[in-house]
Amino acid sequence: MTRPADFPPPYTPEEFVAAPSDPAEERIDVGVLIVGAGPAGLACAIRLGQLLEESPETAARFGDVPVAVLEKGKAVGSHLVSGAVVNPRALRRLFRDRARIEDMPFYGPVKHESVYFLTSRSALRIPTPPTMKNDGNYVASLSELSRWLSQQAEAGGAYILPETAAEKLLVDGGRVRGVRTGDKGRGRTAEPLANYEPGSDVTARVTVLAEGTQGHLTGVALQRFGLQGENPQVWALGVKEVWRVKEPLDRVIHTMGWPLRGGRRYREFGGSFIYPMGEDMVTVGLVVGLDYRDAELSVHDLLQELKTHKLVQRILDGGERIGWGAKTIPEGGFVAMPKRLHAPGLLLTGDGAGLVNVPALKGIHYAIESGRLAAETAFAALQRGRTAWTPGALASYDESLRSTFVWDDLKRVRNMRQAFGKGFWMGGAMAGAMTASFGKFPPGNAKTERDADQALFKTDRASRYPKPDGQLTFDKLSSVFLSGNKTRDDAPNHIRVEQRVPRELALMWERMCPAQVYEAKEGAEDGEVAVEVTPSNCVQCGAITAKGGRLLPPEGGSGPEYKLT
């Protein structure tokens, strides 16, 4: 039996911890450094701007650059993908009377919603589970919403610095001092090219990691400061498309069942979403837990198959695909969260901290709320007479998060995801019981296995994926093209995988990757084969990290350039 975890990548977190190395006068020194311009990081920057505006005397303590946000994507939003139906609660708390929901780039409130159980030929409408109700929530493109948030953050004085990857965590004397940014202009074998531009040390009083799913430095920090939770984190992979359509869609739709298989041995947990984006656009996506076992499973191809269902095809009929994206989602929930969300000089927020409510399919409002609270903690810690980097100085962050809806919500649904490892029907029944008992049933915390621990087998599932027709169904390469990915071919490889593995594992990676990064080369039928990696295709979804490899940040500014996802 092949388990991805038995073929670990050549990677150690220690490679990415360093002391500051630039001479002091060349370091870029900022007050609060935020890594990642997603909803968590930008909410943090916005709240800091508000607090500094109200308290100019504190602002002086933050230095010339009080707040900086590093973003590895070409622009804010370039690497963001989500459904998304957003609970506006955290945005209201963040902006109070400074901005109204109506001023934000939403595609309107959810008016109606339907949940279906699909078989290949039919769609059975089922009652909306209570956790999935979306009354009062709004449809958004996270990429678009974040661009708007970045404008607000910038107006509040934050420096937004795109095209900049945070590669190393700067740790000195047991405290986080900031990050070192990645080099640019290196060739395939890391040799400096003519336009080579070395990275810089960016030092800060407080560093807030808001890297989102599969955060690179978040993983490093968890290890370095021993913050891992009691259960390992697990992930799902979501692939979605945006379509321009002829007829408006009047509701948000979720589906369960087909094209996923219900049998327990498959461990195929997931479902689809179809959301209207105004009058003329629709987004459709499929999310599948990465603890699946069939080496032939491809979320991208399953999404293509889903679109051939008459329920979906009708919605897309006569339309045109205008966007595509893929991203992992942390699904371990409450029990997989780090045991602390702070370390000396460091705060963890959002998806990076595992703040996702799987049954509700929501995480953006938790990201925003955690970013807001991180800002308040950092601000308080930088008052006169306080030292932000002593152990425990930032502990009030965990306390404040525990007293909000974030904690209550996540605790209530804490074992939901794990239940589905028992198969769809059993899991569904348990999820119902958990919902009814507000998380009190079953007692205790279920144990999670790592996604990479699942033994693989191979079926002939792939033979039933639809052949791409270029109208309704598409292959992976045209999708990568649509993601706007223009990564140069000679960029260094930012993906670590074991390059000789059993055929089954190589095939699993090949199918799994929505961007056609991995290819199993020819070799003996049952022996080990070579894995060819095409890193320039990578859209940084993070699935490889869940399934036995390691994704590192690529050169700043490379990767997909999502706009509508």
Next chain:
Amino acid sequence: MSTLVFLEHHGNELLKPSLGVLSKATTLDQDVSGVVLGSGVRGLAEQAGKFGAARVFVADRPELEAPLPQPRVDALAGLVRDREFDTVLFASSVLAADVAGGLAARLGAGLNWDLTDLVQQNGSLIGKRPALGDTVYVDVGWKDGPRLALIRPGTFDPQGVAETPSVEIEDLEPQFEDFSLAATMVEQAHAESEGPSIEDADVIVAGGRGLGAPENFKLVEELAQALGGAVAATRAVVDAGWYPYATQVGQTGKSVSPKLYIACGISGAIQHKVGMQGSGLIVAINKDPNAPIFEYSDLGVVGDLNDVVPKLTELVRQRKS
């Protein structure tokens, strides 16, 4: 309508794309004039008659010897104003684009570029311009005259109309602006490529990065030779120094429209596509079945070009002998 066609020359010949535009113009307008600007070029005027020009204006001046745009703008501006031409057509080229751009500014005229067709619609002239990587065609027009247009080279084939044409030749005495004569040609270093130039070739065999190494261009050259065609290359391999720039097809190279285009080891990115999609028939050989070029090839072969191309060369040779 009174139409003037800018006839570009190189060496002692009028360029085929210019003559193609001239031929097209004669289908839109009864009375089409051509203009030849250069030094020692009077003899070229006769050639234009064969392709339907009723009248050819010639400015034969040393200031016009080098292929520089600004003195040509002066000459054309005077001519268009004096004779009240309402339409001036150019076959697009490095020189023609600069001349047309300068002339538009001088005359305050509308210029549409990259046209792949010109039609009369309800009494007005309409140009067709492919846009956004040729995913949409835009119909463009002019509010008033003079109407200036740059036509994508290779769009129209020259059509000979008369063996012994009766063409009226008129000499021009252009006035040059000081600033127009400020730029001077220091060195005209023409890289002469062997065989037919790719813009004039009926058959083109093109090589891309999929060839694997510069020496493999030999496969492409041999096939081109067997077919009596020219060799072209993609941006990637020209940049890499595998093949000379003069053979580059694509957005930043040449636009070609041969009857047959054989693409060997070319993935077919949009930058390449815009330079060759006007080809009559496209055959692609690539080992990557997902290469975008297959989407717009008439015949796509998924296979190793090291096997396919030499065999193909051999078969073509057999047929010819």
Next chain:
Amino acid sequence: MKIAVCVKHVPEQSKRIDPATKRLDRSGEGAINPFDVHAVEEALKLKEDRGGEVVVVSMGPAGAQDSVRKALAMGADSALLITDEAAAGSDLVATANVLAAALESEAPDLVLFGQQAGDSDGAVLWAAVADRLHRPVISQVANLSVADGKVRGKRQTEFGYDVIEAPIPAVLAVSDAINEPRYPSLKGIMGARSKPQRTVSLSELGLEGGVTGEAGSKTVVQALSDPPPRGDTVKIEDDGSAAEKIVEFLAERKLV
């Protein structure tokens, strides 16, 4: 030496033409025209060699600030953005009128353009601007040098390379083969915010309505249509007989 670089902010998002206005949809995010980055790089190199300053000039919607900022982050010293509702929908001559007015006020020694606009595929603007400014122009420049009050450019043409010389002040369009643009350093990105950036309207440039925008344009977009369909495509896998099949295919069409 003062070098002005003209940069265009080109839309990235939907890449569609709005059927109502028949203009390119510029509502989404944009970015600096990739060809113009080479012009910025070349200007910075000249400045590094010879001293002087680099000013970025752009005409476009307010969002063009992003493109201007990118050029400043690379190392340009200041920027002038001409943004005015009345300039929307400008064609070649209407655009040249505005840029020429702005460049006249800046009085640079050299004006650099990128060789092509990534959105409209236009490659004629410099010639029009040079004519308006009464300055010599060299286009498609793959190699550039300055000495003794003259600029020398090696130009790519259909026939090879020409070397052309012109007295300064002059207008040049550089090809993207001329250099490998630098990455902005993090310090550069952070410093870009505090560099002098002026935003001016048409009236501040002393321009009146009618010379630019739709009113000042002489070309019009009449309609949009789908590209002509290509014939069916045949795709085969080589099983050893592909060469024969190609020959057969060509023979049927009388191409061999």
